[in-house]
Amino acid sequence: MSTTETPTSLKILVVDDEETLRETLTRSFSREGHSVEAVASGQEAIARAGAGHFDVVLLDVALGAGPNGYEVCRTLREQRNVVPIIMLTALDTEADAVQGLEAGADDYVTKPFGLAELRSRVRAVLRRSGPRALGREAIAIGPVTLDRGRREVTVDGKPVRLTFSEFELLARLMSEPGRLLNRQELLRAIWGDSAYRDPRAIDVHIRHLREKLEQRPEEPQLILTVRGAGYRFQEP
Amino acid sequence: MQGWLLGLRPRLLAALLLTSAVTLAVAALALLSPLEQRLRSDGESTVLTALGTARPELAEIAVEPATGRLNEAEARQAALVLRRRSQATLTILDSQLDVVYAGDEPTQNVPDYYGEARRALRTGKAPVSEVRDNELILAQRIKISGRHYVVVLTKRLDYVASAVRVVRTAFLEAAGAGLLVALLLGIGLATTLLRRLERLRDATRELERRGPEAEELPEDRGRDEVGELTRAFAGMQARLRRQEAARRAFVATASHELRTPLASLDGMLELLEDDLRSEQLDIEDARERATSARAQSRRLSRLAADLLDLSRLDAEVGLRSEPLELGELARAVAAEFELAAEADRRAASKARLDVHPPAQPCWAQADPGAVAQIVRILLDNALRIAPADSSVEVEVGPAEGWARLRVRDRGPGVPEPERELIFERFQRGSTTGGHGGFGLGLAIGRELATRMGGTLELLDDGFAPAHPGGCFALCLPEAQENEGSGSV
Numbered sequence: 047m048s049t050t051e052t053p054t055s056l057k058i059l060v061v062d063d064e065e066t067l068r069e070t071l072t073r074s075f076s077r078e079g080h081s082v083e084a085v086a087s088g089q090e091a092i093a094r095a096g097a098g099h100f101d102v103v104l105l106d107v108a109l110g111a112g113p114n115g116y117e118v119c120r121t122l123r124e125q126r127n128v129v130p131i132i133m134l135t136a137l138d139t140e141a142d143a144v145q146g147l148e149a150g151a152d153d154y155v156t157k158p159f160g161l162a163e164l165r166s167r168v169r170a171v172l173r174r175s176g177p178r179a180l181g182r183e184a185i186a187i188g189p190v191t192l193d194r195g196r197r198e199v200t201v202d203g204k205p206v207r208l209t210f211s212e213f214e215l216l217a218r219l220m221s222e223p224g225r226l227l228n229r230q231e232l233l234r235a236i237w238g239d240s241a242y243r244d245p246r247a248i249d250v251h252i253r254h255l256r257e258k259l260e261q262r263p264e265e266p267q268l269i270l271t272v273r274g275a276g277y278r279f280q281e282p
Numbered sequence: 283m284q285g286w287l288l289g290l291r292p293r294l295l296a297a298l299l300l301t302s303a304v305t306l307a308v309a310a311l312a313l314l315s316p317l318e319q320r321l322r323s324d325g326e327s328t329v330l331t332a333l334g335t336a337r338p339e340l341a342e343i344a345v346e347p348a349t350g351r352l353n354e355a356e357a358r359q360a361a362l363v364l365r366r367r368s369q370a371t372l373t374i375l376d377s378q379l380d381v382v383y384a385g386d387e388p389t390q391n392v393p394d395y396y397g398e399a400r401r402a403l404r405t406g407k408a409p410v411s412e413v414r415d416n417e418l419i420l421a422q423r424i425k426i427s428g429r430h431y432v433v434v435l436t437k438r439l440d441y442v443a444s445a446v447r448v449v450r451t452a453f454l455e456a457a458g459a460g461l462l463v464a465l466l467l468g469i470g471l472a473t474t475l476l477r478r479l480e481r482l483r484d485a486t487r488e489l490e491r492r493g494p495e496a497e498e499l500p501e502d503r504g505r506d507e508v509g510e511l512t513r514a515f516a517g518m519q520a521r522l523r524r525q526e527a528a529r530r531a532f533v534a535t536a537s538h539e540l541r542t543p544l545a546s547l548d549g550m551l552e553l554l555e556d557d558l559r560s561e562q563l564d565i566e567d568a569r570e571r572a573t574s575a576r577a578q579s580r581r582l583s584r585l586a587a588d589l590l591d592l593s594r595l596d597a598e599v600g601l602r603s604e605p606l607e608l609g610e611l612a613r614a615v616a617a618e619f620e621l622a623a624e625a626d627r628r629a630a631s632k633a634r635l636d637v638h639p640p641a642q643p644c645w646a647q648a649d650p651g652a653v654a655q656i657v658r659i660l661l662d663n664a665l666r667i668a669p670a671d672s673s674v675e676v677e678v679g680p681a682e683g684w685a686r687l688r689v690r691d692r693g694p695g696v697p698e699p700e701r702e703l704i705f706e707r708f709q710r711g712s713t714t715g716g717h718g719g720f721g722l723g724l725a726i727g728r729e730l731a732t733r734m735g736g737t738l739e740l741l742d743d744g745f746a747p748a749h750p751g752g753c754f755a756l757c758l759p760e761a762q763e764n765e766g767s768g769s770v
Contacts, residue, residue, distance in 0.1 A: 064546060066543070066550070066574060066577075067542055067543075067545055067546035067549065069546075069574075070550050070553065071549065074553060077556075106542075107538070108534070111712070134545070136538035136539075136540070136541040137538075142534075157541035157542055157544065157545040158544035158547075159545055159548075160548065160552065161548075161552045
């Protein structure tokens, strides 16, 4: 993979009600060359994420008074904001994780997390942002067209807004139509070879993808489930 | 199969059927046998009455003087009189027990009534009655025109048997119908009752299996005991669910409060480590980070202490109950704070702490450790929000049968909607400006106070109407005079 045209810095929005953590994250990512903005409340987060064009949002779940992280996430997605969102959560049960993904988050990191772990997530986003030189022509299968370079997807000519994870998943599935891809492969397609991720996250993203692409999401024609194994994309 | 027999339905059915059957049997016994006797004695008394009323007429029958005994016409006349009144077949015998009249029957065909007739002659006026072959035989000495005769009246008692038969048949039919109704009623009752009980049983098993998440029991409007049981169960389930929700909220908040400082601590140390490794160490920056890391770890240990206090409270660890002097205790706790303030260089800008001890010693019955902890919580809160150079006042004294300690500050006070909320776990007042605490102190304080039979409340009055501020009052039971220390 060529990284020649990959930008080296991202605009990151940090949302956490704890001052020290905001400071630490700002410092850590600034040092990597990213530009970081940190806010404490849900309202500010919604306002800033809507106004500034961020490449990634690190969003805490518990934000004191006002909207919590899930609500911020949902609001942003309702505003058709597809910025990659990584939830920072203190809860590590499956239900809590799924709640974040359902709200539209791309991924979650459980506190206390290592900065290295968080950086690997951000790097995964970095690798894919901006136009790239090689092999980035559009793929068209059936009604779906995916343009890697412009990060655009259309269904029957109509543009569809996909989140970061949804786009990466679809791109991976469409790169080898008809081939069965298991959840681990799909996870790698989004986040690269970083730490272990919850494969169930894929199921949530796939469901969101179907809702956006399929005519009848409950009877998918494009993205098929292979029970117990994974998913494959096929021309209907 | 044995299990089936032990079930509620067969037992209920058996009980209903048995009750109906026994009731009917007892009723039948109580009715049928007396009925038969009654009918018989009725028959007897009819005949006897007839005899009695016939007497004067019989006496008037003129007997032909020649023979001195009844000739056939006279006997027929007497018989007519008797028959008209008694509706019975009759035979008349003379005192030698010769048949003088036998109705239309030829004399030799007359059944043998000598035994009864002889006894009637012997007993005199009292009648002799006997039932033989379902026939009532009644012999009575009578006087016809001055001489003794015996009249034997016989009456078939078939009507008694048939009446009893009719009643018995009616009874059996009623019994059959009754048992059928009992059976149907029993099945219906048992089925609905069983269905409701089974629903309750399933719900209980579900609760056992899945905990408070289990599906809610459909409402049972029955006003009987099963309905009550079902409602009690639903109430219990709702309570468990609320507790579970509260527990979850607590765990969620506690883990956020614990893990967020851990995350920043970890991050700060990681940055520091990076700096040290890169050998481009900015000493000032590193010092700042170390200070900040220490502050975080102190915060964490405070939280750990609070959480431990809470779990100890939740585990209901026993509290002591002994007399303690509240004024002395307030002074001691205030002294701790003053020592800490002296150690802190920024103390100069902090609020003062004024303790007003009571004029008389104020004895409370409580756990000294717990009371000291509550006072610490109140003072810590007050000092944290009090403006610089203002004073936080601690006042001790008796009040309406309580030993009371009040802590007043000149801070921003507590807005009306939060007055009760601030006593809940992880609830911080909005006017604290995000200073320090975890929102656990007042929750712990109130729980402790309640445990000791006292109260911890936010009073309406601050210093004066012109000055806002919070005023918290801890009320504890007063110690009884001359009471030694003990434990609960």
